[in-house]
Amino acid sequence: MTISQKPSIDMATISTRKERDLLGELNVPSEAYYGIQTLRAVNNFHLSGIPISHYPRFVIALAMVKQAAAGANKKLGHLDEGRAKAIQEATQQIIDGNYHEQFVVDMIQGGAGTSTNMNANEVIANIGLEILGEEKGSYQHLHPNNDVNMSQSTNDAYPTAIRLGLLLGHDVLLDSLEQLCTAFSKKGDEFKDVLKMGRTQLQDAVPMTLGQEFCAYSNTLLEDLGHLTKQVPPLLCEVNLGGTAIGTGINADPDYQMLAVELLARLSNQPLVPAADLIEATSDMGAFVLFSGMLKRLAVKLSKICNDLRLLSSGPRAGINEINLPPRQPGSSIMPGKVNPVIPEAVNQVAFEVIGNDLALTIAAESGQLQLNVMEPLIAYKIFDSIRLLTRAMDMLRKQCIDGITANKEHCMSLVEGSIGLVTALNPYIGYENSTRIAKLALKSGRGVLELVREERLLDEDTLSEILLPKNMISPRQSLQATSINK
Structure with a gap:
């Protein structure tokens, strides 16, 4: 069949x-x-x-x-x-x-x-x-x-196989995650000189580079790569093989548990060890809850990143349009020329599925009674499914989207130059009151912050040029001795 x-x-x-x-x-x-x-x-x-x-x-x-x-x-x-x-x-x-x-x-x-x-x-x-x-x-x-x-029961053979199956598939997930981190890092290096506006609460904040933004995506995923690499094998390596029905080892030779686990570890090349308390290990699903929680955290991060990619590429004429996602398919049956961010959208939906899997698994883990959790099939299904979906989603995101992203450098710079948020960089030199007044005036009049600062002769041109150097707006630095032309 x-x-x-x-x-x-x-x-x-x-x-x-x-x-x-x-x-x-x-x-x-x-x-x-x-x-x-x-x-x-x-x-x-x-x-x-x-x-x-x-x-x-x-x-x-x-x-x-x-x-x-x-x-x-x-x-x-x-x-x-x-x-x-x-x-x-x-x-x-x-x-x-x-x-x-x-x-x-x-x-x-x-x-x-x-x-x-x-x-x-x-x-x-x-x-x-x-x-x-x-x-x-x-x-x-x-x-x-x-x-x-x-010498076995379903109650020791089945959970042991689930743990081992997860360990055997773990490296594939890690490889996909590592490659995605590398793809974001490469884009970070490629975009290191693209100055743009950072945003908080969807409002202009302060300047940064597109490279910094993409490096941050890489680094937040690298955190999860580290946790999954270091924490998962110890979490899953303790198995209850030899516990038979409820962990007492009935119908098994006294020497069976240790020998069977040793042979299984050697056969699988995984660091399996016998559980110290077989009765506890037969009924407890805590390791799966923790692992699923780590997968959910990864899914949440991926979804947030994809939200950002959709926003940064929005438009192209009436949106942010700082980056271009590779066009993958026509986006509308009625609107000619429309191309949608279908790859990030699909990853978002995978993330929602993984979050749902985690909730289902959590409820199943809580629903065990006494010496066995009969909901373990759902636990196995949901955690294997989350790994499969995340692995495929990360590979798709990297190959079909991240590797092909390009930057609209000139547009990014024009947004910086026209942003009210640029006044934050001037705040240490002209003071908060002047900065607030200039920002309000710029917003009301539609004129640029720099234009107004120059008009009011609040800073000399050399100081202003130094402040506005990209390297001076995207990292900590000592304040200049500012000079007002009016002094």
Whole structure:
């Protein structure tokens, strides 16, 4: 079954095999590597329309958990050589990118992730059966529960796979963020000599450079890059594998937990460690709340930056028009010549989605009861979705927008020269009262601040020229000894 197919399956039109579980018998498609419990979940949960195969690193993480578990059980003497080898070969196939289309369960599901865990168990068992030369569904030779799920519960295998899947996908997010920071920094260097007006509360403030503005975008995102780089791996590396049902470790060998986590860390090349308190780790969702909060913070920053880009490029004739965004598509079905800032607009909407994901995840984390949080599927779905959306949005923003931005340097300078805000730079030299009066007069008359200062001979030309040097208006400096022509 592929992602594009309907989740329900018409058994009348395909070849099937019969499988049995607690609730009775069902016909499973003969070519399917999943089994009866997966099929029940597919038929029950027609919700998000997003199967777990939509997140390949999550699928890989599930396979890695199962491979590590099989390795530990084999080493401890609980799983024979033949079955262990079949499981390990089957899981390696999945880790290598094969059979992902068989992970068909909807990301939103009841049962605290049991359907996802059984989807993995059944697919691995049936691949393993073919490796052993047996037919799919002949579980007496390799059983999804007895063998693939040995020493595990959904309640430790599933959250461990979520954490590992996030760690495996973390570098992709960081790479996209780092490249976006670099793109803004390059624009900052390119625009370092473009003098413009800064604005507060959408009103003229004081001069700055366009380069300073773009460097600020880079630096605010670099803060998040630092936090995500340093804080996320320690946040997610503690796993409850070995806790089984509620963290007591029932049905697992006393040596299983440490060995399974060591094997999983080695297999995944991630710094995984056993949780110190397995009961706490089984029910607590705090790490996901913190991580999602960091993703929300990044989304908020990206949205604010995109708001700025839309304002700075507004017009082009009747707006700010300090920068030009690369034109990506015609902007109107009725207004000829209109080109909209579609890339920043799309990033804004991604940010709203991520903010919503964080709220849904937060409520799900709060809604756990006693020794388990049954809302964990929603937590997994929303956090994987936020990472996917942010990664795509940052790549799109960089390639389709930031790299192609150009500056309207002359227009920026004309806005500076005509701005009432320019009087702030003169305030230390002509005083607050004079500055206020000149600003009011300029606003009322429509004349320029510099024109009025010269007319009233408040400063000599040499002093005025020195004050108005761009380098003297965009950074701290010692005040000049101002000289009024009227003195």
